[in-house]
Amino acid sequence: xxxxxxxxxxxxxxxxxxxxxxxxxxxxxxxxxxxxxxxxxxxxxxxxxxxxxxxxxxxxxxxxxxxxxxxxxxxxxxxxxxxxxxxxxxxxxxxxxxxxxxxxxxxxxxxxxxxxxxxxxxxxxxxxxxxxxxxxxxxxxxxxxxxxxxxxxxxxxxxxxxxxxxxxxxxxxxxxxxxxxxxx
Amino acid sequence: xxxxxxxxxxxxxxxxxxxxxxxxxxxxxxxxxxxxxxxxxxxxxxxxxxxxxxxxxxxxxxxxxxxxxxxxxxxxxxxxxxxxxxxxxxxxxxxxxxxxxxxxxxxxxxxxxxxxxxxxxxxxxxxxxxxxxxxxxxxxxxxxxxxxxxxxxxxxxx
Numbered sequence: 001x002x003x004x005x006x007x008x009x010x011x012x013x014x015x016x017x018x019x020x021x022x023x024x025x026x027x028x029x030x031x032x033x034x035x036x037x038x039x040x041x042x043x044x045x046x047x048x049x050x051x052x053x054x055x056x057x058x059x060x061x062x063x064x065x066x067x068x069x070x071x072x073x074x075x076x077x078x079x080x081x082x083x084x085x086x087x088x089x090x091x092x093x094x095x096x097x098x099x100x101x102x103x104x105x106x107x108x109x110x111x112x113x114x115x116x117x118x119x120x121x122x123x124x125x126x127x128x129x130x131x132x133x134x135x136x137x138x139x140x141x142x143x144x145x146x147x148x149x150x151x152x153x154x155x156x157x158x159x160x161x162x163x164x165x166x167x168x169x170x171x172x173x174x175x176x177x178x179x180x181x182x183x184x
Numbered sequence: 185x186x187x188x189x190x191x192x193x194x195x196x197x198x199x200x201x202x203x204x205x206x207x208x209x210x211x212x213x214x215x216x217x218x219x220x221x222x223x224x225x226x227x228x229x230x231x232x233x234x235x236x237x238x239x240x241x242x243x244x245x246x247x248x249x250x251x252x253x254x255x256x257x258x259x260x261x262x263x264x265x266x267x268x269x270x271x272x273x274x275x276x277x278x279x280x281x282x283x284x285x286x287x288x289x290x291x292x293x294x295x296x297x298x299x300x301x302x303x304x305x306x307x308x309x310x311x312x313x314x315x316x317x318x319x320x321x322x323x324x325x326x327x328x329x330x331x332x333x334x335x336x337x338x339x340x341x342x
Contacts, residue, residue, distance in 0.1 A: 030235060033279035098248065124252055131277040133235035133249050 032150040033131050039065070039141055040129035047096050047104055047118035057117060058141060062148070062167040063091035065139040066115070066155070067127060069099040070107045072135040078154040079111050085160070086114035088171045094118035097127045097135050140167050214258045221261045228257055228270060231285060235278045 034040070041055045058065070066082060068075040086092055094115035096104045101120050108115075121127055130139070130147075140149040148167060151159060165171070216222040229243035234250040242250040242257070253274070260270050271283060280286040288296050325333070 027238065030281050031279050033275065033277055124248075128252060128256065128277060131235075131279070133278070 029152060030133070032147070034147045035150065036146055036148075038145055039139075039147055040126070042119065042121075042126045042129070044126060045120050047094070047101055047120040048108070048113075049117075053117065053119065055145075057119075058093050058145070060091040060116065061141050061143050061145060063093055063116070063141045064164075065093045065095055065141055067095045067097045067130075067132050067135050067137040067139075069097050069135050070103040071099065074154045075136045076111075078136055078156065079114075081156050081160075082114040083112050085171065090168055090171055091116050093141075095126060095130075095132075096120050097132060098122065098124040140164060142167060216258075217262060224267065225258060225261055228261075228267060229254060231283065232257070232271075232274060233282050233284050235282060241284065 039055050039058060043052060043054055045051065046053050046057070064085070068079075082092060092114050094117070096118050098121065101122065104118070104120070108118075119126055124132075134152065136152075136154060138151045138155045139147055142148040149163060151163060155164075160168075214222075214225070216225065226243070230241050232242045232253060234240050234242050234245040234247055234253070236247040236249045237245045240247075240250070242253045256273075257270060260273065265273075274282045275287075280289070280292065286292045286295070
């Protein structure tokens with residue numbers, strides 16, 4: 001039989017295809033379990049003012065919820081971009097995750113404060129309810145208060161244009177669909 | 185001399201046995217209200233996957249998030265939550281990823297079916313292999329070889 005000769009070749013091609021696909025999959029990127037759900041309610045203090053806040057404090061929407069901490073090196077890397085976004089009018093709420101409030105306040109005083117307010121989550125319970133497994137993480141809260149998107153890792157302009165501009169068209173117009181004319 | 189050596193060894197073994205619970209207590213500092221809860225704690229912490237370190241369960245991992253999840257697991261067990269409730273709690277936050285034995289759904293059905301499918305495929309392959317090449321098995325033996333086989337089989341039967 002002639003077709004039989006090609007079985008190893010076909011098997012190889014299938015395997016090679018699967019392995020090639022595997023190269024571009026990032027195993028550390030987990031699907032967010034909370035997508036499409038309302039932001040989990042909480043009762044915590046606000047980092048600067050010390051007042052008690054709940055989820056209703058995250059009133060301005062769509063908004064970003066940025067999970068950060070002073071022990072997180074990448075948070076320092078993305079901080080200047082958060083300041084830029086805040087200047088451009090993107091409402092950003094902070095979730096100060098498993099951090100020392102004193103250090104966190106120092107950080108904001110030194111580096112600038114891009115946040116509307118900061119949920120002080122010393123125990124990490126809000127983070128747990130949200131499914132946070134590291135910092136930085138940035139969530140999009142849509143107009144209805146649902147979690148619309150999660151980004152794990154440093155948020156920069158390229159990531160924002162690619163994944164976030166849908167909710168903030170005024171700040172960063174969506175990148176033109178990839179095509180020969182898109183390169184300017 | 186010999187009895188003394190024996191006694192020494194016995195003492196050493198007893199000493200180790202006596203030490204064993206102490207050593208375990210250093211690793212796990214939770215105090216459970218019942219041994220049953222402790223057993224379930226160990227089972228569940230080995231079945232839950234650490235979201236940060238990925239290829240470790242939360243029992244083995246030193247990541248802060250794994251420690252947090254162990255605390256949650258302990259608290260929920262002590263509060264009387266069932267295994268299903270605890271797993272549902274974890275899955276609601278971290279997705280099916282946190283379970284080393286995920287539930288069957290659209291994403292995992294292939295994973296669950298794969299062993300059965302591959303086994304069936306292998307069996308079918310073998311079947312075809314032996315059907316198509318019957319001649320390969322019936323190689324002609326010389327009379328001497330045939331006699332030797334009969335003799336060996338006879339020996340086995342005895």
